Amino acid sequence: MKVFTCPLLCIVVFAFCVHTPLFALADEAESPIQPCSPARTEFVLMQLQSFARAKMHSICKNIQPNEFSKDIAYEGGKVVARYRSVTPEEHSVVLKPLASGKYLGIISYREILYECTGKTAQDAATGIFCPIKARRITEIVRYSKGQWL
């Protein structure tokens, strides 16, 4: 009997622990800092800033059309070249602690659409581009299990 009760007891105890707040806290707290403390908030903000920089870098690297790969269209007898541009350093970050002890992040940046017209695709692609449209983009991200998503 004793041979079977010991591992069984371990399983019961383990199952109990998984559902206690103790593990939940361990799940959420990626550092030994107490949740909702100023130190934790500062840590989470640092992570958000780092996340935002990486995101901006990814956006700049992957945006289409871009300065090196412009979109060429034939419109009304003219050739129009266009590309979009984001300046990675020019973004703002706001951390929003929520009542539940969780966090939201607001990343804001500006995307500009540039355009140039010409008689030929070569003229349009190599001419002087002017900004014709701007978008103020706000991304709302959430903090989950120690990382920003």
Place this chain on the structure above:
Amino acid sequence: MKKCTGILSLLLLAVCFALPCASQAADGNYIPKVASFDIFVDDSGSMMMKHEALGTEKILIARNALQKMNIAIPALNYNASVHSFAPYADVLCPAGYDRATMSAALASFNADADVFNRKTPMGDGIAQLHPFVNDMAKKAAIILVSDGKSNMGSDPVAQVEAMYADNAELCVHVLSVADDAKGQDTLNAIAALRPCSVMANAGDLLADDAMLNKYVADIFYTEAAPALAEEQVIVLRSVQFAFDSAALTKDAESVLDEAALLINEQPNKHVVVEGHTDNSGPEAYNAGLSLRRAQSVKAFLVKSGVDAKRLATKGFGESHPSFDNTTVDGRALNRRVELVFE
């Protein structure tokens, strides 16, 4: 010698009524080209004489052209002053540019001075201005107003060259009332020393508003590019949805609550909820998934207090990629819902 008073209040009212109260320069979209400027007026005997072609005393032609210019100068944060030479005098002390104060200072130039034996030591006058110019806030502009007659003292061209040698960010512009070739040649030589110099004939500026406005713009300001109107967009990434599903994850609710707050901060705007996907999978399926996701977001926003009438939904599928679908990161960025304010 005129003392530096900076206050010509007795003339101020008279000047204000004498001048046309026409439109002043619109200042909102101008970028100043200079931090300071000085108007340097030839007050010699030859300027008291009538212009050969125009029949009016040259000093009065100059004064009227300067007054007209003053109206066209935008009220940007220049430091402004006025000096004269032959004799050298401080007419307006350097101070923040004020159109009325400048007008009063310019009004002090008149044709009452003696003509006889009042020669024009233009070079010496420029030399006397030189220390003042060294202390001017840069970039600086001198507007030299003269008939170009320099009949005593040092060479004016050489004196301007000496000023330039000490002041890299200086430009001497010329407003000419010359009525003979020799005087004009002297002024041309001064204007030719630096490419930034602008030359104009005072009579022409009085007769031609467009020419005057261009002269002022060339010296004083550039026009700012018009500000681009910004379209407001909230972007939600695919992490808010279960994989290959239009169902919002539980965790996404806080994100959408925040989006609802932002939408309700602009109650007068409509919002188009646009669903987008990457190019993985069939096009028709992606179009459907993107529309269902947009509708999911709309439903949640309405539940969170956004007026349904303000929200429209569109499913673009993979047809409007904003990012490179050949990279993992690019495909992740393409999987998004955009809330576009209209």
